[in-house]
Amino acid sequence: MKIRIKFSKYGTMKYIGHLDMMRFFQKAIRRAGIDVKYSEGFSPHQIMSFAAPLGIGMESKGEYMDIEVCSMTSTQDMKEALARVMVEGVDIISVSVLPDNAKNAMASVAAASYLLQRKEGDYPVNDLAEKLQAFLALEAIPYTKETKKSVVELNLKEGIYELAADGSNAIRMMVNASSSGNIKPGMVMEAFCSFAGVEIPAGSYQIIKLETYTENAHKFVPLDAV
């Protein structure tokens, strides 16, 4: 049976990297006594898939992980069992049973929404809401992505589905998060800064992932709504 678990990550847990979160959950699943399915072979491991890695420093209210179990009583029991073995900074939000033919969490991801909350004070932008609107109305939003190996010119426009101010100290956005066109919120902010002619250091706002979405009949729906 395939199970999808939705959880949040915040507080000091934002310093725990993706691989360590996987290790944390592997141990938590054992502590919770869940009858999880293991792979074959000499050193079997739990069958587990995370929707998308969350970078160190980011918080989330919509992380997803799939596991397979051999048996279970109810999703409610499993949720409670997991909740009992968590630490401060990780909450189990929901546990649901997936249809057998469902794609795994990682392959399902299409988009993600974020809140970029200033840590102190307002964003140093006059008329933040209007500026964001004007930015989103551009024909193209060029962005140069530099990695150690390459420099790629991107157009972010296609992948930004929503972008708006939330008061004067927060910005909300929904962007492409699929494996082919993933956009990081920091990239959007960089592009916006050069458009608005302001400087907003990456450390001055907290990025909180609000939800992870999949595409269902041409609509974005949260990953636990399939």
Added chain:
Amino acid sequence: MRKTALSEEILLQVEKPARYIGNEVNSVVKDREDVAVRFAMCFPDVYEIGMSHLGIQILYSMFNSWEDVWCERVYSPWTDLDQIMRKQHIPLFGLESQEPVKEMDFLGITLQYEMCYTNILQILDLAQIPLLATERGEDMPIVIGGGPCTYNPEPIADFFDLFYIGEGETQYRRLLDWYVENRENGGSRQDFLRGAAQIPGIYVPQFYEELYHEDGTIEGRRKLYEELPDVVRKEIVTDVSDTYYPLRPVVPFIKVTQDRVVLEIQRGCIRGCRFCQAGQIYRPVRERHVDILKRYAVEMLQSTGHEEISLSSLSSSDYSQLNELLEFLIEECGQKHINISLPSLRIDAFSLDVMRKVQDVKKSSLTFAPEAGSQRLRDVINKGLTEEVILRGAALAFEGGWTRVKLYFMLGLPTETEEDIKGIGELSNKIAATFFETVPKDKRVNGKVQIVTSTSFFIPKPFTPFQWAPMCTKEEFLEKAYQTKKGIMEQLNQKSIKYNWHEADVSVLEGVFARGDRRVAKVILEAYRRGCLFDSWSEYYKNDVWIQCFEDCGVDIGFYTTRERSDDEIFPWDFIDCGVTRQFLLREWKKAQAGVVSPNCQEQCQGCGAGTFECGICPTAS
């Protein structure tokens, strides 16, 4: 919500911020208002190493099982954070409360190896505690040292208010009670220390002075107060089945060296290998009841969620209930997909059978530790392993499909000759030859056998029969390593043998600390001031700086390492009573020189002195 001592900016800048945030599963957070004593428990090395240490987990769970005590963990900040903390004057903090160590009542530092000595100073320095015990004010934590290096605490005596000699489970309650009582009575730090010096196992170095002869050897000790003990006797848990055990050990977020449940099956060792300090200071051997261990295993796997379990002891093959315990674990763990990581067992039919069940034969290797290349020298060091046993074990293993062998030897042992060194290559070769004899060509997996021969340099340690032995110079060590290499290259099967050897510089330094006295402290202090830190990490070890510090402080390395010691020389550690007597050690030293072996505790009691604890394997046990 949990706070962090370090700002977000710093945490996102340093390598592995998880080292510094606490919040791990099973870590204990209490309300500071509810406790009378706050104890910072420190392993002076990086988090991943410190977190892997069983002793700390034992004491941590013992302290926190007491309602009035809150024990937190502290590890050495890695070099990146070290720089930042110094620059920004951030005081070192406990992981649980994230509050400064200097605000706590005690700072306990475990001393597992000599090469951590500069890290002790880093801990004190970053905690903003004066480095010298005598310079600490009333409001500073009491700094306690524990662990194997306290069996010669003199080189670091200046930095500690007290040392706890022996196993921590027995006297800490009394020490903390006295601390609280003294505080309630309005007593001073000095009052506390004087009272503490009366508690068994507790040594307060500042109340004693070391006196020297003109030739630099020790004349004796002078104590400041009449009531102080002349001898400090080690503390020991007589019944290890009935004591504290960390059933809910802290589970780190990041991968650490020992990322598994650890079952300590026994303490001590029946074998008296004459170079081995652990074999003497932890006497007598005391086994933990197998039923208790089974229960611990189940509970700890449940409370941690670890996917692996291992056994811990000095010599697991000697545990009398090993068979029963392993059978239980194989059954229990197999169902739960838990790996069993085996300690190095004596290679025989039984252990090979167990290994086959829990490891992938193709990936695992066999370990032999003959320690010396010839039977003659193995008799000198009282290592019972014979060539015949090794070759028989190897043949059995090769038949079973193993192809990798690790061999451990020591260079520079007392009485060692060129012949003994040659023996290392010869023995390695014979093992390779055994492979080709036992395994027919068509059955050889990728056609070959891999033998890895490693040598370390022998360092004489206190409380061993070799405490009288001169140590080699660096040049002698390197020459011996060269000869070993040459000896291996001459062998027929040399292509199957890989040779590794240890650094010689760091061994010399370890030799000084191991048998050093109080005059060595100023060198450690000076080296720390000149930037020495993490000396056990070869990439950070600065040999030139150390050598210069010895010179500038006027301390002669050779006095501590290569010098011949007479039978009746007073050693810096002679005031400690670890059970084993000096007469016994001297007797063993003479027998070693005559090449005579001694039976182990199982075969025949040698009257070593540890029988006075009246427990464990000793005939005196009740």
